Amino acid sequence: MIPKPWVRRLQPVPHGGKRQLAARGLDPDALIDFSATLLPIPTPQPVLRALAACDVRAYPDPHCTGLLAALSAHTGLPQAQLLVGNGSIELLYAAVRACVGPGDRVAIVGPTFGEYRAAVLQAGAEPVQVQEGADLPARVRASSPQLIVVCNPNNPTGRLTSEDILAQLQGIAPLLIDEAYMGFLQPPPAPAWRPGRLVLRSLTKDHALAGLRVGYAVGDPGFLAAVRALLLPWGVNALAQAAATVAVSHPQLYAPGIAAVWRERERLMGAIADLGWAVQGGHAPYFLVRTPGAQACFERLLAQGVVVRSCVSFGLPEHIRISPQTPAQGDRLLACLGPADP
Numbered sequence: 001m002i003p004k005p006w007v008r009r010l011q012p013v014p015h016g017g018k019r020q021l022a023a024r025g026l027d028p029d030a031l032i033d034f035s036a037t038l039l040p041i042p043t044p045q046p047v048l049r050a051l052a053a054c055d056v057r058a059y060p061d062p063h064c065t066g067l068l069a070a071l072s073a074h075t076g077l078p079q080a081q082l083l084v085g086n087g088s089i090e091l092l093y094a095a096v097r098a099c100v101g102p103g104d105r106v107a108i109v110g111p112t113f114g115e116y117r118a119a120v121l122q123a124g125a126e127p128v129q130v131q132e133g134a135d136l137p138a139r140v141r142a143s144s145p146q147l148i149v150v151c152n153p154n155n156p157t158g159r160l161t162s163e164d165i166l167a168q169l170q171g172i173a174p175l176l177i178d179e180a181y182m183g184f185l186q187p188p189p190a191p192a193w194r195p196g197r198l199v200l201r202s203l204t205k206d207h208a209l210a211g212l213r214v215g216y217a218v219g220d221p222g223f224l225a226a227v228r229a230l231l232l233p234w235g236v237n238a239l240a241q242a243a244a245t246v247a248v249s250h251p252q253l254y255a256p257g258i259a260a261v262w263r264e265r266e267r268l269m270g271a272i273a274d275l276g277w278a279v280q281g282g283h284a285p286y287f288l289v290r291t292p293g294a295q296a297c298f299e300r301l302l303a304q305g306v307v308v309r310s311c312v313s314f315g316l317p318e319h320i321r322i323s324p325q326t327p328a329q330g331d332r333l334l335a336c337l338g339p340a341d342p
Helices: 005-009 018-024 045-052 065-075 087-099 114-122 136-142 163-170 221-228 238-249 255-274 294-302 327-337
Strands: 082-085 105-110 126-131 147-151 175-178 197-202 215-218 278-281 287-290 319-322
Touching: 005 114, 045 238, 065 082, 065 238, 082 087, 082 221, 087 114, 087 147, 087 175, 087 197, 087 215, 087 221, 105 114, 105 136, 114 126, 114 147, 126 136, 136 163, 147 163, 163 175, 255 278, 255 287, 255 327, 294 319, 294 327
Parallel strands: 105 126, 105 147, 147 175, 175 197
Antiparallel strands: 082 215, 197 215, 278 287, 287 319
16 A cells, blocks of 8 residues: 555654653653643542443444533534534544645644644645734735634744734635634633634633543534544544533633633743743743753753643744643742753
């Protein structure tokens, strides 16, 4: 068998999260993780009860009926405009395959999440990264794209693209908006869906369900039907459906944790700046710190049991990204980071 030429260009995309460091012989439970944006809270008891009551002997509901009903109530959108997936990442890959193919170009507003480029390459299309900044619509138009991908707020810079800019981009090509971190905003806005757009939302981050993998898309019912046809059967397992249904139905369980993350973010940003480091924040809970070398800083902190996100894979070789956790863990980070070199 001979793979298609574009498949040869695919490479694994680096991600945050301390569990991946087990492959290096490290004990993840001995590490403090600032590399992934996770709520620093225990799993709420109602969610644990739903997990315990789940019958894992049976196949999961392929239509995610209960979760769709909960999402419809939560968002105020009809179920026909919602589609659940095995994390928003599954929906991303399927949506890109539904939109583009060999010979097409996809504009990706960056620097940003590496899976967008990978999804485009997997579809056989050509990714074109357009740097965020002034005159964005004009520069995107110059790339002649068949699809535009925007992370909003952006990962890792935290940039929030205004509705005015989104509307201008949509006038160029169909728009795929990844709002994986929008649930952290206070208050979280409604999905920025309009006809001609697909919006992705994650339930793994602001609902503390990263280990179960569940997200949803908001879009036109006809397009969602096409995306659904590209998803794997039974892609959202029974445990994920049970936990997410309860989580979405009880947002009050997560509001205190989200508020605590923002408080700790402001404290950490100020304390790190006081140590002499250049700090860059945006509209997301994570923030960037400029270093002499991101990978060297990552390794230095890892040797002390602290995990941050090296932004080399984002194309930012002098930055690390920090996602706040508890104040006690933040104090440990500050002690390990230490003063910046003069």
